[in-house]
Amino acid sequence: MRIEIHKLGPYQADAFVELLDIFKEVFAMRNFKLPANKHLEELLQQDDFFVFVAVSEGKIVGGLTAYRLMQYYSEAPLVYIYDIAVLKRYQRKGIGKKLILGIKDYCREIGVEEIFVQADDEDEHALDFYRATGAKESKVTHFTYPLG
Template identity: 35%
Template sequence: MTGTAEFAVARLGPGDLPRFRAMNTLFGAAFDDRENYAANPPDDAYADALLARAETVLLVAEGEGKMVGALAAYVLPKFEQARSEVYIYDLAVAESCRRRGVATALIEALRRIAREIGAWMVYVQADTAPEDEPARALYGKLGTREEVLHFDIAP
C-alpha cells in the first residue's frame, strides 16, 4: 500500500466469516488486547447472525491482499424522536498502514451508510491516554468534541 490510499473499503455481511475473523485479529493486534479479541471467539452461527443484522455495521479496509483497517459500529434507534444514531465501537488500522487515510476512509464509508439510513448523528468515544492522541486528532478533524464521562456498570 502506498500513500495514495491503495485500499478498498467493504461492508461485511452474511458469509464473511473469514474476514470477520481477520477483523478481530486486527483489532486484537492494534489494541494489544488479543485476549479479548481472540481468546474466546464467537462460533460461526453467532458470527453469521451478527453479520446479518442491519444494525451491526462492520467495515474493513483491504489492500495489497491483506486487511489494513476495520471499523465496528452499531445503529441505535432513539426513543425521544423517530431517528437513529450510529456509534463507532471500534476503529483500528494496522500499524504499518497508519497515516495513509485508512481510518478516514472507513469513517467516510460509515457516514455514507448513516446518511442512507437517515441517522442524525455518528459518534465515537476516545480514550485520554497519550497514545490515543492520533485518534483524538482524527475525530477532532471530522467532528465536534464534547467533554463527557464514561462509566462501566457491571450487569
C-alpha cells in the same frame, strides 16, 4: 496504494475474523478468545450491526464496527462506532479517514441522524484522529456497571 472500503455482508464471517485479528494486534488485547464463527455470522446478519473493512491488494488492513441505535427523541437512528483500527504499518496513510467516510456515506443513505464514538482522554492518537476527521468534541464522563 489503492484502498477499498467494503461493508461486510451476512456470510462474511471469515473477513470479520481477519478484522478481529487486527483489533487484537492494534489494541494489544491479551487473553482475547475469539467467539464461535456461528456467533459472528449471527452478528453480521443483524440489521443494527455494521462491519466496514479497508482492503489493500486483497488484504484487510483495517476496519470498524458500529451499532445502529433507535432513539425516542427522533425517528432517525443514531450510530455508535464501537471499534476502529488500522494495522500499524498502514497507519498515517488516510485509511482511517476512508473508513470514517465510508460509514458516514452509508449512514446518510439509511437516514441516520448522527454518528458518535468514544475515545479515552489518555489516547491522544485517537483524539487527534477524530478531530482530524471532522468530529465535534464534547466532554463527558463515561461510567460502566461491571456485571461479571
